[in-house]
Amino acid sequence: MKLREQINRISGLRYVTDELCIHSAAGRRCLMEQEWLTDKVAIEELLSRVDTAISFRSEIRKQRGIEEIAHKLTQLHDIKGTIQTLSHRTVCTDIDLFEVKYLAILNEDIRDLIRFYELEGISSPLPDLSHIVSVLDPEEKKIPHFYIYDAYSIKLKELRAQLKIETDEEKKSIIRNAGLEEEDVVRKQLSQLLSPHATSLETALEMLGALDLLLAKVELFVQLQWSRPRSAQQTTTLVGLVHPQVLCILGEKGDTFQPVDISIPKEPTLITGANMAGKSVLLQAVALAQTLYQYGFYVPAAKAEICPVDNVMLSLGDAQDIREGLSSYGAEMMYLSAIAD
Template sequence: MNLLADKKVYEILNMEVLLDKINPLSPYGMKEKREMRSYRPGDEEALEREYDLMDYLEVHYTSKKLFSVLTHAKDISESIYRAEKGEVLTTVELFEVKNFSMLVEKTRSIIEENCPFDEIRAESLKDIVRLLDPDEEGLNTFYIYDSYSKKLESIKKEKNNLNRKIKEIKTEIKNSLKKDYDVRINLKGDISLNKTEAELIDKMDKDSRIYPSSESGTGITYSIKNTAKIDGMIVDMNSLKVLEEEEEYRIMAKLSEKIGECSDRFYIGFKAIGKIDLVLAKLREAKVTSSIRPEIIKEHKITIDEGRHRKTEEALNKKNKSYVPVSVKLDRPATCITGANMGGKTVSLKMIGLVAAAGALGLHVPCRCCTMGLSENIFISIGDEQSVEKGLSTFGAEILNIKRALEKADERCLILIDELAGGTNPVEGYAITKSIIGYLADRNSISVVTTHFDGAAGEGVQKLQVAGLKDADMEGIRRNLTENPEKGMDIIGENMDYRLIAADSISQVPRDAINIAELMGLQEEIIDSANEILKGSDIVEK
């Protein structure tokens, strides 16, 4: 899969929640999924065509006929490759080639001839169907038909005559034995006697037409001997079998040669069925996740209306809780999101990355509507996701990761940074955060930075704030907490407004951290002191 970013970024964004729901039904569809490409700037027309194809096939996404085709399609690519190289296919392979060819013809009957999408138009394999079904039975079976060769037909006819004559001779012997001994003979021509029948056993031991073929503690079984005439016929039969196998191999070689000559049409068929399968799987995923087609633009801007981070949404749904969709417009190089912990900043950041990555893969995106320009790459830095495998501290690993993103900041990327410099002291952290945001504000990428430092965003930076408890009924929350102290965090969470709002001035920024601390019962004198300190804070007033 050609991705915009390394796998770690996709793991952080929880892309698997979308990708794992894309389940093609055929091996060709699975191959197409593995080879999915990411669309980058300059690929807008190709991506729009991908979405147009999805719209075109949407009428078929529950089609039972196509479902049948896709679930019955076997991977015959190795057989076609072998035929192309001049190898002889087995009868099982020829059966699978016939079955695939019939499925292609069924697909062609469903997809209109004037379909504007070449990538889902398979070329006709009617000639292969006729080749492997010379008697036009129309069945999903295959064998070496007599009609392939007069010689083969003659050999089989002679074999049948010999079988009939051998059967006649053995029937004549069976009838004579019944008459002579008045015994029961089974279909195989065997006579079973109890050892108490000593007189009859003595007679049969002397009869040249039969021989004792098996014996147990209580019984003995006699079988009919082949006569010299039967033995001669068996020799002839074995000779005919050799001739039959040679002729069948010659026929299979000829069939394989003709199939090999049509290999290009088979490869087109593999691609067409795989593409149809993948698109239908993507449409099923879109229905399950209530996702929509984004509008693709050439400008590097992203507007998301009521976007949802699917993993978080699914987790909340399992707890019978509702997810609050988030809207955001990213039309400047840098955006800064502030708000306290529990405010959903990280989830919003992941949602932005998820929507951008999904759109770049040609998937429908989980939001009410979306307009997006394509990015060359996606970078994400989340504090608790950092790698310290190189022996660095969490802060060191974070800076190393951000450094890589900044090196690409002029290459039209999407850069997402969560709680920048949260692992160092506040004064230095504020300085680094403000400097990096200022650097990104003058670059050719879309950058979104979340931070606790309310004054870190300078001129030209879009300032957003998690609404949080801004309009919450604080008295009502206090009463609820007093009555249900064990549900403290849940009660606060249920009253948090996770939507993003403009925060163009410091006075608009709600102090949710102090509000939450107060609601959770932190001592009043500490809350009062914190508010006094906050009034004169150098960090937030700069």
Template sequence: MKPFSLEVFKNLDLEDIFERIVVHTPYGESEKKAMLPFGPEETTALIAELDNVERITALIRDNRYAFVDMRGTFSRIKDLRGTFLRLKAGEVLAVTELFEIKMLSLAMKKLSETAATLKAGFSGAAFATPSSELHKGLPADAAVHALPEVDQLLDPARTGTPTFYIYDDYAPELKAVRDRLRALEDQIQLERKRIRGALEARLGVKIRPSGELAVGKDDRALIERLNNEPDLVYSAETYVNITYRLRGNEAIDHMCSLVEDLRSEEESAEFEVRKILSQTLRALLPFLEENIRAIGRLDLLTAKGYFAIGFDCVRPDIIPPKTGAADGLATGVLEITEGRHLKVEQQVKKAGDGARYTAVGLSLTPGVTCITGANMGGKTVTLKMVGMLTAVAQYGLFVPAKAMRLTPRAFIYTSIGDLQDVDQGLSTFGAEILKVSEAVKLSSSPGLILIDELARGTNPKEGFAISMAIVNHLKRAAAMTLITTHFDGLADAREVRHLQVQGLSFVDFKSVLLEMENDPEKGIELLKRSMDYRLKEIHSPEEVPKDAIHIAALMGLDDGILKEARRILVTPRG
């Protein structure tokens, strides 16, 4: 299935969802960025992915400390794909690159060992499944394997330490060069030590092991002697001291020249070793690449599992399309029980004003469902929540709800917020109709269309007529359409389901208004505390409560204006 548009991503706050899926490796980040929603034709693959998330979630619950250890290992893994490209191109790797591959190999070994310790237990009725085989270890495509060939290649002494060096063991020629180097350097040190000792005895001073001697500028006699000393040379000075250092003699200069030649030989020998190591690693590259794919997959699956646990999510029940009509599911299902819009829920929790988030449930079928209710009743949040949970489920994630049943949608289309397009010279109404026209074209496919306040950008009379015509078209379409509206009568059309925000229907307004007399500024707090955002199905126009005037009262609107509004509301128009 194609990715959802950027507009859908924004309107449904999917960026917030993806920010909560926390990966720890560059390979996991790539897997996350490559996530695509599963479409109706990929239902089997979607169910398999949810099986994997269920498995990893159960393993996290039963092996908390193992996964803490695993994520610690993830955080130390670097992106070596550039190094692998150099290997493929036949280049010789640098020492730092060989070191990083050794670190990757050690991480792979650690992950493999951690995976072997995972208990195959299964906890929590929320994740019940008929197949006990589902929970035995990690999914195959997330299994990271140790590569002893790489370990042995880059750690010939098998120390297991997180360091790397072109060891003497790699080549006899290299060892011979280094032995000669060490011998020469020892001779140079001995000669310098001899000179230093002779100077100390002759001058009665102490010279540093580094061969430096610092003298105060006020000791003029010693400075004069040092200036005439053939084995010392001026090095540097400050406003307090003058520093001298040992001068090399012919023997030292000759040995230093030999050292430079040996350094060049050592560098050539090391290059040959790095060349052989690179060639050997090139042959092992398919196994390394397979492992980094598994690391990315494991990282993402683990992130999905932590998301499910951290936000109290459940596995959506995926209903394949074209199910037998005898099951009553041939046209598709979208049912949500106590669904939560995560971003809004977190904002309510952070507000700390005593307000509680209200989970909302509803079910949709192909055709049109309308949600009505006064402003501040949560209609738009519910609309977004339906789209968010549908998208989240189709990304192979558990959903923030008590339960969800879903036949995957072929597309999700949104018309939410201020659609005015200044660049194209479109008003809010013009931009909205442009959007809705696109949705109408798509409606013959089993998708999900979400429209907030249809035709709100034009005059009420024409807006209602256009809205009713659109509803009449969409109610016969294969797509599921959910519309929020203020138009009286739109939700009461034949074959249109009408859901009403319960709102303030159970509030004792006398008590609430009495409470406001002592604190007139308390209206918003009382409204939040009193508003019931849950939905109920309406079967006749008489059942619909009128909450707008009640909300205006809570917001402190003048009593005289409120009385006039009530009079106008019950007065027949003539």
């Protein structure tokens, strides 16, 4: 189950994702396509990378490196469609080749920054795309544009030289057309040469998007002072739990949110209290914390130990569905029936 499928089901989840300062479309897609994790090892791996990135912030040099990487990631374009074109062995346009070159150069720049500032712990090793840079940047200028260089074809170089000195318009037209045909030949050759590297390009794109998301998480968790949840075996324990969206709304009104401590064993748990005592908000906060944990996020609590679960199902409030002709009671019964199934 991807995060995009949960975003309107879990109260406060969209608020949290909107607060993330993600720099790129690739990073935003990576966020929305995150899978629901039930394996403790996989969850701990994501959380450990956040821990590492936060620890680097205490070192001035490494913090500078993280800031440089974040700045680079503002230049990351989501070229998944272009990479698919390349993988299908379709002849690329100049724009396609530019996008591939741009991604490869950006990947290599960030690889260099990670090595230089010794930031290896924040990401799995990025793929080596230096060979792609060499192919698309034969003049080694690392300029972010693409051009069919003379270096790609001796014939093309000769035709361009002839075009510069020819004065007869009819002959110039013939030479120009011959040059365009040769450029098409070069595009086809470059596409064939780069096609086997489509997987590496896709890996680089996904990993850079994940890195963008990671750095956004770090900024948010440090700013809001959220805590790293620990994986539990039997009982989920949340200390100082708040609902971040409600906390923000109350803060804007000059009111405060009372943090809650709660322990939830595997057995059914009953919460009782007077009307307007905060039972619904508490349930929403618990559901949000559980969901955030299983997508590799810190949680809005002072301390958290959470047991992974297969799913979070929350039934609260007015579930009336006019489009289906159901009353609030009928809609609620339908939803509870789906949960029971």
